[in-house]
Amino acid sequence: MGAHLVDSVLYGHLWSTPEIHRLLDDEGRLQAWLEILATLAEAQADVGLVPADAARAIRKHADVGLLDLAQVAEQTRATGHSTLGLIRCLLEILPPDAREWVYYGATVQDLSDTWTALLMRRVADILERDLVRAEKAALELAKRHRDTVMCGRTHGQPGLPITFGFKAAVWASELHRHRIRVAEGRVRWEVVQLGGALGTMEFWGDRALSLLEEFARRLGLGVPDIPWITARDGIAEFAGLLAMVTATLAKIGQEVYDLQRPEIGELREPFSPGQVGSITMPHKRNPELSEHLVTLSKIVRADATVAVEGMVHEHERDGRAWKTEWVVLPEACLLTGAALDFGCRLLEGLEVDADRMRENLQARGGYVLSEPAMHALADRIGKHAAHTVVYEATRAGLDRGVDLETALLADPRISGQLAPEEIARCLDVQGALGAAPAFVDRVVASCNDWIV
Template sequence: MGAHLVDSVLYGHLWTTPEMHRLLDDEGRIQAWLNILAALAEAQADVGLVPADAARAIRKHADAELLDLAEVAEQTRATGHSTLGLIRCLQNILPEEAREWVYYGATVQDVSDTWTALVMRQVADILERDLAHAEAAALALAKRHRDTEMCGRTHGQPGLPITFGFKAAVWAAELRRHRVRLAEGRGRREVVQLGGALGTMEFWGDRALPLLGEFARRLELGTPDIPWITARDGIAEFVGLLAMVTGTLAKIGQEVYELQRPEIGEVREPFTPGQVGSITMPHKRNPELSEHLVTLARIVRADAAVAVEGMVHEHERDGRAWKAEWVVLPEACLLTGAALAFACRLLDGLEVDTDRMRENLGARGGYVLSEPVMRALADRIGKHSAHTVVYEATLAGMNRGVDLRTALLADHRIAEHLSPDEIARCLDVQAALGVAPAFVDRVVAACNKGLGR
């Protein structure tokens, strides 16, 4: 079993996806670093800093399969340097005439930070795809249950009636906003790092700025206005966005977790035959997907806090801040990838018990409709007075164990202002939904537009 759960043969499926793991494991990282070194050499050849033959040789040999990763690791430990082990092993397989041109004038952050920009771009592509999937699944629930009445709850207690479509539309709209945020931030984050020792590019003389442009072009990344060696806001923003994304998924998971409780029983996670909830209580059907979404989000939020700490950087380079990103950025990406995969499964297969929703609504004895009564009475005696009267009538009714209609008719202060027919109209669930169905329609229309909205 791996030391980190993402590498565990037994439990890795809970903490990452194969796609995300391949991107961020040692092989994926080293291959990406080699690609960056090759692109740097080619860009330097483009501006006349490196012989073209040397650049071609570096590109040809920039293949992780040609290297002994154990030797790279040994050289890294022996030198105490983040990239020198890789450079030495690459030099060993290069033709002699190309060896001196590897990593020409660059520093470790030129490679590692450019890798970070590439990772953020690739992860953003995955997130966009999976967020779109989750949004579409939530939107399908919203449309299907546009008019499905259920009990709305505030502070965990029954409030007014809503529709399940309204609840799902809130999820879909929030997921859409994350897609917008993801797109809006790409230009800030997806930029190369190339500054040399302190970011001034002094090593490359008057070829510095042309080199910066060629390097960015070859990697299909943006060109920063100034190197960002000490400016870690882009990474903090990205990990913060991952925390927000997983926060939304955790909110959805927590809703399902609560609504699946047998006492409520309004929704259920998809169930796979053979899935076991408890080894001691065979009857249990646990909300495994939902609760794991909450777990993953907690860790990503902690990672985001560390990423923000990295913004506090000293002078022109500070390994204390920068190297912490090597832990939290990959971890946050891995966990977010897993969270989105689980959320898509949850939303795709969510079972909605509409009958139970109606039963739970009816079981409240009409008391969830106290606000429409107060609203009607407010036109006769004023809002605050109406609140006091209805408040006292509902308390009295609940203490007597009668339904709201009986409680209202028994209160002379209400009966003298509202007729039985008027009270009956106030207790119409459909009328009490307000514009909840219309809001579903608005979200559906907005989500059917482009992300520029």
């Protein structure tokens, strides 16, 4: 088993996806670094800083397959430097006339931060793709269950009736806003880093700014207004977005986790034949996807906190702050990828028991409709007075074990104001749904404008 669960043969599928893992393993990271170095040499050749032949040679040898990773690791340990081991091994395979031009004037953060920007761009692509998938699944649930009545709950207790479509539409709307955040944030995250020793680009003289523009153009990244060696707000914002995305998925998972409890039994996450809930209790069907979404989000939210701490930098470079990102950002990306995969599977395969939802609503004896009764009475005696009267009537009815209609009719302060047929109208579930179905329609229409 790997030292980290994402590298475990047994458990890696729970903590990452192959797609994101390939970006972050040693081969993926080093290949990306080599490509950045080759692009830098080409940009420097374009502005007359590096011979064109040298840039072509660096590009030709920018292949992790040409390197001995064990030797790179040994040289990294021997030098105690983040990238000098890589450079020494690269120099060995380059032709002599190209060796002095690789990594020309650049520093570690030029390489690693530019890689981070490219990583965020790729992960943002995955976010957009998988958020669309999750949003579509939530919208389908909202449309299908637009009018499926159920108990709405506040503080864990039955409140007013809602529809399950309304609940799913809230999910879809939140997922949709994350897609907007991704689109809006790219301009701030996906920017190149090239500053040299302290960010002033002094090594490249009067060609510095043209080099910055060309380097960014070749990588398809934005040009910062100033190098961001100590300005880590973009990293913190991106990590914060990952935390928010996983928190939304965790909220959905928590809801399914609670409503799958047999005593409620309104939702069930997808279940595959052969899936085992308990090694000691064979009957169990555990909400594995749902609870794991909550687990993943807890860790990503913690990673985001560390990323925000990284904004506190000392002077013009501070490895104590910057290197924490080497741990938390990859982990947050890996876990978010896994969460999106699980969240999509949960939403796409979610089983909704509409009959049980209605049964649970009816089992409340009408008490979830106390607000419509209070509203009707308020028209006669005022809202606050009506609240007091209906409150006392419902407490008395619950103590006696009778339904709400009986409790209301038994209180002369209510029956003296409202006729039996008026009380009966207050207890109509459909009339108590308010604008819930209309809100579903609004979300579906709004989100569909963005779905392609």
